[in-house]
Amino acid sequence: MIEKVRKTLRISHTALDDDIQDLIDSALMELKLSGVKNLDETDPLIIRAVNVYCKAEFGFDNPDAERFRESFEALRTHLALAGDYNALS
Numbered sequence: 001m002i003e004k005v006r007k008t009l010r011i012s013h014t015a016l017d018d019d020i021q022d023l024i025d026s027a028l029m030e031l032k033l034s035g036v037k038n039l040d041e042t043d044p045l046i047i048r049a050v051n052v053y054c055k056a057e058f059g060f061d062n063p064d065a066e067r068f069r070e071s072f073e074a075l076r077t078h079l080a081l082a083g084d085y086n087a088l089s
Contacts, residue, residue, distance in 0.1 A: 008051040027053035035080040
């Protein structure tokens with residue numbers, strides 16, 4: 001998943017991979033704590049949630065951070081309420 005997030009963040013090098021992986025792990029934990037049990041990292045909605053979270057949290061001077069954070073929160077809520085995601089398969 002790190003390659004997809006790196007591409008989303010428009011980063012072509014691996015120097016920040018530790019920071020990016022921390023954000024990925026945080027996003028997945030946020031989803032888990034919200035009740036999302038199906039965290040299939042190949043699922044398009046899980047990937048989208050992680051990407052949006054990383055866009056919100058990456059860097060210090062991001063004028064769009066709040067918009068991305070709200071988008072993540074909305075997607076997290078929808079996933080937590082969806083039967084396909086809140087029940088173990």
